[in-house]
Amino acid sequence: xxxxxIIPCLDVTGGRVVKGVNFVELRDxxxxxxxxxxxxxxxxxxxxxxxxxxxxxxxxLILPIIEAVASQVFIPLTVGGGVxxxxxxxxxxxxxxxxxxxxxxxxxxxxxxxxxxxxxxxQCIVVAIDAKRRSAEAQQQPDASGQPRGPGWxxxxxxxxxxxxxxxxxxxxxxxxxxxxELLLTSxxxxxxxxxxxxxxxxxxxxxxxxxxxxxxxVGTLEHLAEGVTQGGADAVLAASIFHFGTYTVQQAKxxxxxxxxxxxx
Amino acid sequence: MTDSSKTxxxxxxxxxxxxxxxxxxxxxxxxxxxxxxxxxxxxxLRAANRIILPGQGAMADCMRELRASGLLEPVLQAAQxxxxxxxxxxxxxxxxxxxxxxxxSLGLIPGRxxxxxxxxxxxxxxxxxxxxxxxxxxxxRSAAHPNHPMWQGIADGSWFYFVHSYYAQPDRPEHCAxxxxxxxxxxxxIVRDNLFATQFHPEKxxxxxxxxYRNFLRWQP
Numbered sequence: 001x002x003x004x005x006i007i008p009c010l011d012v013t014g015g016r017v018v019k020g021v022n023f024v025e026l027r028d029x030x031x032x033x034x035x036x037x038x039x040x041x042x043x044x045x046x047x048x049x050x051x052x053x054x055x056x057x058x059x060x061l062i063l064p065i066i067e068a069v070a071s072q073v074f075i076p077l078t079v080g081g082g083v084x085x086x087x088x089x090x091x092x093x094x095x096x097x098x099x100x101x102x103x104x105x106x107x108x109x110x111x112x113x114x115x116x117x118x119x120x121x122x123q124c125i126v127v128a129i130d131a132k133r134r135s136a137e138a139q140q141q142p143d144a145s146g147q148p149r150g151p152g153w154x155x156x157x158x159x160x161x162x163x164x165x166x167x168x169x170x171x172x173x174x175x176x177x178x179x180x181x182e183l184l185l186t187s188x189x190x191x192x193x194x195x196x197x198x199x200x201x202x203x204x205x206x207x208x209x210x211x212x213x214x215x216x217x218x219v220g221t222l223e224h225l226a227e228g229v230t231q232g233g234a235d236a237v238l239a240a241s242i243f244h245f246g247t248y249t250v251q252q253a254k255x256x257x258x259x260x261x262x263x264x265x266x
Numbered sequence: 267m268t269d270s271s272k273t274x275x276x277x278x279x280x281x282x283x284x285x286x287x288x289x290x291x292x293x294x295x296x297x298x299x300x301x302x303x304x305x306x307x308x309x310x311l312r313a314a315n316r317i318i319l320p321g322q323g324a325m326a327d328c329m330r331e332l333r334a335s336g337l338l339e340p341v342l343q344a345a346q347x348x349x350x351x352x353x354x355x356x357x358x359x360x361x362x363x364x365x366x367x368x369x370x371s372l373g374l375i376p377g378r379x380x381x382x383x384x385x386x387x388x389x390x391x392x393x394x395x396x397x398x399x400x401x402x403x404x405x406x407r408s409a410a411h412p413n414h415p416m417w418q419g420i421a422d423g424s425w426f427y428f429v430h431s432y433y434a435q436p437d438r439p440e441h442c443a444x445x446x447x448x449x450x451x452x453x454x455x456i457v458r459d460n461l462f463a464t465q466f467h468p469e470k471x472x473x474x475x476x477x478x479y480r481n482f483l484r485w486q487p
Contacts, residue, residue, distance in 0.1 A: 123430075
């Protein structure tokens, strides 16, 4: 049967892989090819590169990184961060990416997901959704039919700074209908907390769409990774810091998941 | 040709994954006499010793691009005479017809390509089946080809990387080289004479995928 995937996420800026704590004090984490090769040897099922470069000037610097990694490491590579247009998809695929992840640009222009997926196939179009539980105040705001929206999650854009007012479940469905091949779902409430995934969010979205869902945000322990699958219903789990800082290896994570009866590639 | 000038050509008709396929093939050919080339030149394809036919995206687009590129004829010629490895949609094109866009295909292996019909069904762990099947799954050797040379050094049940919504259904069991379970068992590797093809992506399947490409360079059908 299909294995549940473990996906380490690497932050990239200025042409280097970096690691930081809560986006401050970024430190050079080493050579991208070496890091990618190490994760590959540990059994990572895919790698996600997140371009955290703030300006478009530095953005193209990720292309040589992807080229270098893709020539040496033969597992799927996803690139996210600043992907805006169908032309961006082409450039990243040409550099050796297998998937590209849209976020804010899909919110500004949902049609770009339809166009990119028509042109290059849904298998290479990931939509990243940053979701945050609605506050008591936000629950009182009226929906399209004039009723209070009630509990749920709103989609945020621009790195989590802007509340779009979109309902995360409806947004996930629309993205799937428009041809997204996969959703990368991050709980903003949990991101960086090490308190575990928002399992209710993960389960709700996973049950709402027929495409794979990658859970992200909040992993602090191996148990959290397993819960994302067993309780959250995720098809894959993404984590950054527990792997970067050497808390656990991917291999240890997989062995733990296997011990919990989760099918993984060992 | 002599051993010093063997050429493996990855057919460049504009398919999205051809660069990955080419890079993995280059990696597999390291320390061998093989030259690996990415080419859209019909003359180079005709002169090649072996061919890899990649494919990604919609079947109808792949068929159209293959025709428009002028490479259909040399690919068909290769299929008659030399080892050819089809990958993903490059595998699906070898059959007669695909449900995707109701597309007639190359007809080199009897059978059809169907869409997974798994909506509403649950996996053994209780989660729903997702389409596309995206991720790593096991490939088992078929009863017809338990010791096919392409499987040399690759354990039965090895993991390979899949991304697909459609799967091949060859008419004859002897054309199935390997199978995978996703809802039902389906043919994840097919074979006929000098043709071998996989639904999964060897170029994204880490060491096992490179091993399969290496076997392809040695295969004497």
